[in-house]
Amino acid sequence: MIPRFLILFSLLLLSFSSQAQEIEMAxxxxxxxxxxxxxxxxxxxxxxxxxxxxxxxxxxSKLEKEITK
Incomplete structure (x- = not known):
């Protein structure tokens, strides 16, 4: 349970930091x-x-109709 929570928490932190950066290419x-x-x-x-x-x-659909005949 604890490792899953830590993974989820770390992914949330990474997503927040990536959203804070401006995308210069766009x-x-x-x-x-x-x-x-x-x-x-x-x-x-x-x-x-x-x-x-x-x-x-x-x-x-066509093949299925042929098979059922």
Whole structure:
């Protein structure tokens, strides 16, 4: 019980210290206007994963219907 508490406490302290620091890279990207490139790449990647999962689901549904027949 005590080691779990110590691990949890230390992780909480680490998260607080990381939140206190400013992220210079993000500020620099915002200043240069390149943050939108990062957002666009993230959105395209996310949309690709969603599209892949939807296609995979339809293929699996089709195979399940064939198996039950």
């Amino acid at each position: 500020d620099r990207l915002r200043a240069d206007g390149k943050i939108w490139v990062v957002v666009a790449v993230f959105l395209v990647t996310f949309a690709g994963v969603i599209f892949y999962l939807i296609r995979l689901d339809t293929k699996i």
